[in-house]
Amino acid sequence: xxxxxxxxVVRHGPGGEPHDAPAADVPPPAPDPEAEPRTxxxxxSLRYQIAAAVALAVVAITVCVHTGMVFLHxxxxxxxxxxxxxxxxxxxxxxxxxxxxxxxxxxxxxxxAVQARASVATADGRVRTTRWYDLSAEDGRAIDGNPxxxxxxxxxxxxxxDFFVATHDAxxxxxxxxGALSESxxxxxxxxxxxRTDAAGEGGVVERVQVRSRTTNVRPPTWSDERVSDRxxxxxxxxxxxxxxxxREDAR
Numbered sequence: 139x140x141x142x143x144x145x146x147v148v149r150h151g152p153g154g155e156p157h158d159a160p161a162a163d164v165p166p167p168a169p170d171p172e173a174e175p176r177t178x179x180x181x182x183s184l185r186y187q188i189a190a191a192v193a194l195a196v197v198a199i200t201v202c203v204h205t206g207m208v209f210l211h212x213x214x215x216x217x218x219x220x221x222x223x224x225x226x227x228x229x230x231x232x233x234x235x236x237x238x239x240x241x242x243x244x245x246x247x248x249x250x251a252v253q254a255r256a257s258v259a260t261a262d263g264r265v266r267t268t269r270w271y272d273l274s275a276e277d278g279r280a281i282d283g284n285p286x287x288x289x290x291x292x293x294x295x296x297x298x299x300d301f302f303v304a305t306h307d308a309x310x311x312x313x314x315x316x317g318a319l320s321e322s323x324x325x326x327x328x329x330x331x332x333x334r335t336d337a338a339g340e341g342g343v344v345e346r347v348q349v350r351s352r353t354t355n356v357r358p359p360t361w362s363d364e365r366v367s368d369r370x371x372x373x374x375x376x377x378x379x380x381x382x383x384x385x386r387e388d389a390r
Contacts, residue, residue, distance in 0.1 A: 204234075212236050215247070217362045251275060251352045252299045254328040257377065261341030268337045270350070273328070276335075298327040299351065310375055324349060325378045350374040 182190065207229045210219050219226060230236070251274040258266050273295055281287040298320075305320040307313050312321070328347050338344045351373045358364040 204229075208234065208236060212238060217358060217364055220364060247356050249354045249356060250299070252295055252349065253352060254332060254347055254349045256332050256337045256344045256348075257346040258338045258342040259345050260339070265345070266342075268332075271332065271335060271337065272352075273331050276331075295327060295331070298324045310373075321378070325380075329380060344380055346377045346379050348375060348377045 180187075207226055210222075210226050211230045211234075213219065251272055253270045253272050253274070255270045256268045258268060260266060277291050277295055280291045284291075301316075301320045302324045305312055305314050305317045312318060325347060328349055329344065332338075332344060332347065352370050353373070354370045355366040355368065357368070358366060
């Protein structure tokens, strides 16, 4: 039987009745991308798409401006807030007022150096006053280049001065129960530092100590037109008698 006869047998059933040959598998037509329904912004006309893009841009710009204004409002005083403080306040108050601050306590915009000197009774019976010792500068030199500076070098003198300022008024009078404690703490810190530098000299005895602060403004950046005074200001405290000296005088 040749191929033609075999095909004839396939096309006829057992009774000799012809029937249709099975249809070949034909893949369904690929969907037309343009026929798919659009959703979202793509379903809008070009005019409305442009309007939606503009609205989104306005919202994004407003959010960025508002975030920046709030940041400047709660940030410490700086060049931008000093120059544009009125605009920032107009944006914030009263609807968006904030009662919290960033970077508390505020970063210092002044350099404060604690200095001390002593009144020394020399071995020959005279009394001399030493020069001013810049104790903060000594700490700075000890910390500079030191990968592991001690807690004392970093904080002892600074905390003693901050403690005193927080418990005294501008006339150096105590304003609370901790005033006497802060004076004792600062005086003792200064005494130890002067003793370390051998301020009394050979045969000398420190009878009194005096402390002062030297404050200078931090210079603004070169791109700022802000002007600040570069003249230092001083806060001079009264002389404090060393307790050991008073005890020796009472014993006499």
